Amino acid sequence: MELKEGLEPASPNAQYFNSSVMSVFILGVMQSEVPIEINEARSIPLLNDMFLPINTRFSSIMVKDRKGEKQWKRVEVKLDEHVNFPIFPTGLLPTSYDEYLEDYISNIAMEHFPQNKPLWEIHVVKYPTSNAAGTIIFKLHHALGDGYSLMGALLSCLQRADNPSLPLTFPSHQRSEPESGRESVRGKVSQLCSFIFNSVSDFGWSMLKSTLVEDDRTPIRSGAEGVEYQPIMVSNMIFSMDCIKHIKAKLGVTVNDIITGIIFLGTRLYMQEISNKSTKSHSTALVLLNTRTMNGYKSIEEMLKPNSKAQWGNQFAFLHVPMPELKDHKSPNPLEFVLAASKIIKKKKTSLGVYLTGRVLEIVKKLRGPEAAARFVHGTLRNSSLSISNVIGPVEQVSLDNHPIKGLYFMVLGVPQSLIITIVSYMGNLRISAVMEKGFLDPQRFKSCVENAFEIILKAADDEIPI
DSSP states (O other): OOEEEEEEEOOHHHHHHBSSSOBOEEEEEEEESSOOOOOHHHHHHHIIIIIGGGOGGGGEEEEEOTTSOEEEEEEOOOGGGTEEOOOOOSSOOHHHHHHHHHHHHHHHHHOOOOTTSOSEEEEEEOSOOSSOSEEEEEEEEGGGOOHHHHHHHHHTTOEESSOTTSOOOOOOOOOOOOOOOOOOHHHHHHHHHHHHHHHHHHHHHHHHHHHTOOOOOBTTBOOOTTGGGSOEEEEEEEEEHHHHHHHHHHHTOOHHHHHHHHHHHHHHHHHHHHOGGGGGSOOEEEEEEEOOSOOSOOOHHHHTSTTOTTOSSOOEEEEEEEOOOOOOSSSOOHHHHHHHHHHHHHHHHTSSHHHHHHHHHHHHHHHHOHHHHHHHHHHHHHTSSEEEEEEOOOSSOEEETTEEEEEEEEEEESOSOSEEEEEEEETTEEEEEEEEEBTTBOHHHHHHHHHHHHHHHHHHHHTSOOO
16 A cells, blocks of 8 residues: 555544554444445445545554554555455345344454554445345444544435435434522532542542452353454344433433433343342443533534544543442332433533543553553453443434435444443434343343333333423
C-alpha cells in the first residue's frame, strides 16, 4: 500500500482497543427486506462513493512511532479485499441458513484484523434466513470510533425508505426529572458534601474493580482466560418502545434506566435457573456512558470539526453498576431493579469518579506507555460480569442502495467477558442483543428470562400509581 499523506495521532482509546492486550471491534448487522442484488461489481463503486469519504480513518492503518504511540497513516485501499460474499450450499430452507449465518458470524468474530489494511470489512450474505431475505454485516474496529460515531457513519449511507428526500428522525431523549427550585445554603452544602463523597467512593471502587476485586464466577461469568477468543452465540430480543415509554411514564425514570433494570432482572432470573445460590453473588455490569455534551446525531461534517460537541472518536466512559440481588424467587421485587439502576447510574453520572479514573489512565499511559494503559482497561472489563452499551436508531425504516432494512442490531466483540449486551432502537422497537460465550451460556434460556423480566416489570408498573 502506498502512503498518501502524513500521519495523524490515534486517540488513547483507539490505541487501547487495538493493542497487544486486546482487539475490540463492532459488528453491525442489517437485515434486508428484499433479496440482496448487490454484487462485487456494484459494491466497489458503492463503497468508493459512499463509505470511504465518510472519514479518513476508513482509508488508514495504525503504525507506531518511536515512542510506541500509534498514528493513523493514510494508504491506498484495495476495496475488493474488504468485501466478502460468503458461499453457502444452495436450495436450503431459511431455518438451515439461520445456522449457517450464526456459524459465519461466530467465525468472523474470532478473526483478528490484519494490521496492514484499514480496519474494516463488509460481509454480504445473500441467502434468506427466517429473519431476512439477505443480511449485510459491517465489521468495524472499535479503534475507528465508538457506537455513536460508527452509527452516524452508517446512517450517512442510508436513506428513508418511504421518502429519500426527507431526513431521518430519532426518538426524543427527554429526561423525567423534577425541576429544581431555590435551595438553602444548608441544602447546597449537603449537596456538595454528597458530591465529594460520591466522587471519592466511585473513584476508589472503580480503581479496585479494575485492579484487585473481580466478580464471582457465576452462570454468566466463566472467568476463563482468553474468553474473548472463544466462539460465540447471539440471542436477539425485541420490545415495543411504546411499552417502554409506558413504564417510563409510570415510574418517572429514563428509558436507559428501564432497559438496564430489565437486563438486570432477566440476568438474575437466568442465574437463578442455573444455580440458585448465584442470585446473591457479587456481579457488576459495566454500563457505557456517552460523554458527549449533546443529544441526537450530527452530520459527519459536524462530527469532524475540531471543537464539535459531537466529536468523532471514542468518547465514552465505563460506569461500574452492581446488579441488585434477587431476594425472593417467588416475588422478585421487579421495580426495585429499575429504581436501583436509576439511582446508581444517576449518582455515578453526577460524580467525578469517571473523570478521575480517566485521569489515572492518562497518567498510566504517560508513565508506562499505551500498552500498560490497555492492560488497565482489559482488567476493568475482565473483572466485571457483563457490559451494556446502547445507541439510538432512526424512527423510520431505512434503505441501503434501494434495499429496505427490516431490522438492525450491533454487537461488541473482543471483550474479555462471557456476556455482552447491546441495545438499539429502530422503527418503534427496542432490540437487545446478547453475545454469549458458546457452550457456557444457554441463549434460548437467557432470552426467555429477559423476556419474562420485561413482562414482570411491565405488569408491576401497571399496578403503580404514576409519579
